[in-house]
Amino acid sequence: MKRTACRVASLLASLMAIAAAGCQNSSAPITSPRIEASVLMHQQMLQEDRFGLPAIATVFIPTDLRDAYNLGSPSGDVATFKSLIVAKLMAFGQDAASANALASALSPDVQPIDLSQPSNFLNGRKPSDDVITAELHLIFGSNAALNDDHVDANDAPFLTTFPYLAGPHVQ
Amino acid sequence: MSRKVVLTLLLVAAAGLGVTRFITASDHKDSMLLAGDPAADIADIYTFRSPTNPANVVLAMTVSGFIPPSEASTTFFDPNVLYQWKIDNDGDAVEDLVMQAFVTGTGGHQVMHFRGPAKASELGSTTRVIEGPETATVAVSNTATPIAATRNGMTVFAGVRDDPFFFDLVQFKKIIAGQATSFRNPGVDTFAGTNVLAIVVELPSSMLGGTKLGVWGSTSRPQL
Numbered sequence: 001m002k003r004t005a006c007r008v009a010s011l012l013a014s015l016m017a018i019a020a021a022g023c024q025n026s027s028a029p030i031t032s033p034r035i036e037a038s039v040l041m042h043q044q045m046l047q048e049d050r051f052g053l054p055a056i057a058t059v060f061i062p063t064d065l066r067d068a069y070n071l072g073s074p075s076g077d078v079a080t081f082k083s084l085i086v087a088k089l090m091a092f093g094q095d096a097a098s099a100n101a102l103a104s105a106l107s108p109d110v111q112p113i114d115l116s117q118p119s120n121f122l123n124g125r126k127p128s129d130d131v132i133t134a135e136l137h138l139i140f141g142s143n144a145a146l147n148d149d150h151v152d153a154n155d156a157p158f159l160t161t162f163p164y165l166a167g168p169h170v171q
Numbered sequence: 172m173s174r175k176v177v178l179t180l181l182l183v184a185a186a187g188l189g190v191t192r193f194i195t196a197s198d199h200k201d202s203m204l205l206a207g208d209p210a211a212d213i214a215d216i217y218t219f220r221s222p223t224n225p226a227n228v229v230l231a232m233t234v235s236g237f238i239p240p241s242e243a244s245t246t247f248f249d250p251n252v253l254y255q256w257k258i259d260n261d262g263d264a265v266e267d268l269v270m271q272a273f274v275t276g277t278g279g280h281q282v283m284h285f286r287g288p289a290k291a292s293e294l295g296s297t298t299r300v301i302e303g304p305e306t307a308t309v310a311v312s313n314t315a316t317p318i319a320a321t322r323n324g325m326t327v328f329a330g331v332r333d334d335p336f337f338f339d340l341v342q343f344k345k346i347i348a349g350q351a352t353s354f355r356n357p358g359v360d361t362f363a364g365t366n367v368l369a370i371v372v373e374l375p376s377s378m379l380g381g382t383k384l385g386v387w388g389s390t391s392r393p394q395l
Contacts, residue, residue, distance in 0.1 A: 037275065038250065038273055038275050038284065038300065039250055039251055039393070040250075040251070040253050040273055040300050040393065041300055042299070042300075043299070043300075043393040043394075044293070044297055044298075044299055044393070044394055045253050045297065045298050045299065045391035045392055045393050045394065046296060046297055046391055046392060046393075046394045047295075047296040047297070047298065047389050047390070047391045048208065048211045048252075048389075048390050048391060048392055049211055049212055049213045049389065049390045050213070050387055050388065050389040050390075051213040051215070051216045051232075051387060051388045051389075052216070052385075052386075052387040052388075054215060054216075054336075071296050072296065073264075073265075073294075073295040073296060074259070074264040074265075074385070074387055075263065075264040075265045075295075077264070108264040108385070109387065110259060110264060110385035110386060110387045111216060111218045111385065111386045111387060112383070112384070112385050112386075113218050113219070113220075113228075113383070113384050113385075113386060114382060114383050115220055115228055115376045115379075115382045115383075115384065116382050118220065119218070119219035119220045124217075124218045124219045124220065125216070125217045125218055125219060126217065126219040127217055127219075127231070127335040130337075132337075132338045144353075145352060145353030145354070146346070146353065146354065148354060148356075149338060149339040149342065149343065149354045149358045150339065150354055150355065150356040150357050150358035151337050151338060151339045151357075151358040151359065151360045152337075153337065154333070154335055154336075154337045154360070155333070155337065155360050155362070155363035155364065156333040158335065160222060160223075161222075161223055162223070162229075162317075162319055162326055162328065162371070162373055163231075163317050163319060163328035163332070163369070163371040164222070164229065164231070164371065165231065165332040165333060165335050165369050165371065166332060166333035166335070167315040167316075167317070167332060167333060168238075168240070168243040168314075168315055168331040168332055168333055168366045169239075169240040169243060169333060169364050169365065169366055170240050170243045170244065170314075170315060171240045171241050171243075
């Protein structure tokens with residue numbers, strides 16, 4: 001019922017915008033952006049997924065808490081998830097002090113960046129950063145069998161200019 | 172096979188063996204809410220200082236992983252999903268500003284609309300589209316030639332690109348399953364040759380209200 005009402009309101013807003021545009025005199029040409037109706041307007045939305053540091057949720061958040069994590073906010077991460085991260089790191093063989101230090105760096109789950117410094121994971125994240133190997137090193141330390149997946153770069157070269165990501169693979 | 176199916180298999184295998192999951196892929200969830208909802212499933216988030224202008228910062232988000240070449244031009248954003256970057260600029264892990272993106276249109280004629288960076292009317296897990304004018308719009312790119320648009324000092328892109336993520340997920344699965352004890356060298360990039368839907372924004376860092384930021388991405392849908 002509420003959604004229907006909102007859609008009607010949204011439609012009305014669009015019609016009014018069209019009408020208003022039609023009333024403009026010729027000395028005031030219509031400028032972009034065009035007003036386009038989005039189904040999202042005036043609706044409350046609920047978060048489905050969130051993402052801060054690569055792999056953190058997948059590695060450290062237990063499956064039965066995954067939806068709670070996805071629906072949650074970083075401001076609650078330390079209280080809700082840090083102890084789980086510490087426990088898992090200790091299960092991987094880290095001592096309590098280093099596990100706690102690493103868990104503090106990983107929660108809250110946001111991507112930290114200091115823009116006054118060059119961007120390199122964990123100071124931000126560039127597409128070319130080998131984040132998996134960096135994280136394997138963090139977790140497995142000097143265990144050479146597991147601390148590097150030996151995939152060091154993307155399969156397609158990144159662009160040096162916007163939008164930076166490589167073009168799609170097409171048939 | 173979709174990215175999610177691969178990861179679900181991995182997680183099931185790991186659970187079945189009683190092996191603790193270390194790392195699967197970047198963020199490819201086995202969440203029930205996200206199962207079957209690739210358009211809302213964030214694959215990766217990137218935040219970096221612009222290589223072409225040190226006064227700018229680049230925000231990138233990828234969703235809908237494992238798009239094969241045969242579907243590169245026919246996989247689209249979902250008009251019912253709000254894509255957001257949330258930016259904390261005072262160190263409390265609460266968003267001070269949000270950057271929003273959403274599409275209108277269907278098929279190969281989608282337009283991505285951007286609002287913000289601006290204060291959000293609601294914080295945390297519920298959200299609304301920011302009131303007021305759009306800060307940028309761009310036609311969604313369905314081909315190898317990227318369409319970019321610049322307005323208000325902000326340059327934006329949305330469309331299909333190569334998946335920038337790289338990882339030997341296949342070997343990792345073997346390790347998890349007890350079929351291997353180490354990575355191979357050289358490794359093989361499981362994500363090679365696959366595509367994602369990407370949204371990229373380059374904007375003046377000054378618009379984000381600080382030098383030290385915490386950035387995260389989210390996807391949201393209207394509540395039923």
